Amino acid sequence: MSRSSTEFHAAVTGLGLVTPAGVGVEHAWRTVLAAEPAAAADPALEGMRVDFSCRVPGFDADEQLGRRTAWRLDRSTQLAIVALREALHDSGLDPSVWDGARVAVVLGNALGGVQTYELQQREFDSAGAGAVSPLLVPMCAPNMTAGHLAMECGAGGPNLVTATACASGTTAIGTARELLRSDRCDVVITGGTEAPLGRTMIAGFDRMGALSRRTENPRAASRPFDVDRDGFVAAEGAAVLVLERDTDARARGARVHGMISGYGASADAHHATAPDPSGAAVERAVRSALQDAGLSAADIDHVNAHGTSTKVNDVTESRAIRRVFDDHVAVTSTKGVMGHALGAAGAIEAVCSVLALRDGVVPPTANLDSLDPEVEVDVVAKAPRSGTFRAAVSNSFGFGGQNAVLVVTPA
Structure with a gap:
């Protein structure tokens, strides 16, 4: 594998993770390599049909950010900071001298x-418009997380x-690389964040x-590619990369x-929530x-798969991987450990792809006990x-048929 002078490589010089696998890059990476699932009963979801999730363990925003700062920010922004x-x-x-x-x-955010919106809706329903916080809009508008960073x-x-x-998150990193390539900036802070674990969204x-x-x-x-998978586990988290x-x-x-x-993107143009089963896009x-x-x-x-643990996605993705790479790539899904953090997932997985190449190790797919016979790729499991x-691909797909893919190479 050689590099051409016409290619553009964005150097990853900083990494930050706040995930259900732990706070801090090395802590989270050890948990991922150990294939220790983070899903657990969630007190905030008590009484619901699905009453578990993947939360960031022990995250105290007041302690991390100070109470005066934390109370003005939605949890998605707290995690990102x-x-x-x-x-x-x-x-x-x-930053004091740059x-x-x-x-x-x-920043990516779905x-x-x-x-915040759910909490303020309850305030409105119980006590009227006067009880709604004046910070509602700046706390829940998606653009504000990037603004606060x-x-x-x-x-x-x-x-x-x-x-x-x-x-x-993957779209964000690809867009960040383009800003560097076009000389719009010299440094880009990029990644993704999500905190979706409210009762209504679940x-x-x-x-x-x-x-x-x-x-x-x-x-x-959460058991990506396993024959007994029955859906994803919702998660929260944030990943930031400095490029x-x-x-x-x-x-x-x-x-x-x-x-x-490298970065590539496409649209299925097929269905609001279901992937195109052909996997063509x-x-x-x-x-x-x-x-x-x-x-x-x-x-x-190596391919860090989107690997959601849903019936349709895992088969569709594996077929596309097989067509492009045959069976020579080591495939994994870190969602078996961390669940699905929606808009943050691709950024978290990009960090894991960087670490896999850095350390020369592909993490196992947690909870993969029996590979679905329709998944005809080499999925790493058990250890x-x-x-x-030499190089890795990180896949991310979303509702609306959104597809985004990164190519990661070693330093």
Whole structure:
């Protein structure tokens, strides 16, 4: 595998994770490698048909951010700011001295501040309009998470939120890379965040038949590619990556975790919630990302699959992977551990893809006891797989037929 002078590689110089697998990149990564499922009974969902989720363990926003700051922010923004702080520290960049006008923020988010909205709707119903918080709109508007990240670190460049459903985080990272390539900025803070675990939203997903109903054993509920899967487990979380041009990062002596080297996107144009069973648009997005990276399918050794643990998605995706890569790639889904964090999922999985190449290890797919015979790809299970992995693909798909794919290469 060689690199062409016409290709563009965005260096990943900072990583931050706040996930159900743990707070902090190394903590979460150890949990993912150990395939320890995070799903558990959720007191906030008590009495519902689906009463479990994947929450960030022990997350105390008052402790992390200070009470005066935390009370003004939806949980999705709280998670993102904590991930941002870790990523900035990891990058070695100092916001007090950088040229903020050349720093952009591009964050993925599917639903906005739905927990805030749900809480304020209850206030309205019980006590009338006068009980609604004047902070309702700035707390639940989807764009505000990116706005607050900019305020946190003085990033005065382009400020965007991408909303492509469960592909949002991946779309954000691909968009961030394009801002660097077009010289609109020198640093991009990117990733995704989501905090969807309110009762109304969970009821909506349940009514669609999208969620696992394995209430007797939540830890075993998220089981991507397993023959007995019955739906995804809703999760919250945030991931932030700091991206720079490869040349700029190396010139300042930064530690580079890996590269975002390709991006592809497509639309199924098929159905509001169901993927096109042919997987044609998924395949098109993967091939577009490979072309953008200047790589062939033979150069890819690992695929971090969207792998939701739903009946239709897992088969459709596996068929597309098989058509592009045959069976030579090591496939995994980290949703077996962390559940499905919707707009944050792709960003979390991009971080895991970077770490897999950095450490030479593909994490196992948790709860994969018996591979669905319709899934004809090499899914890693039971234990991590070590090796030399030259490049990885990270897939994300969402309602509305949104498909987004990243190609990750080593530093």
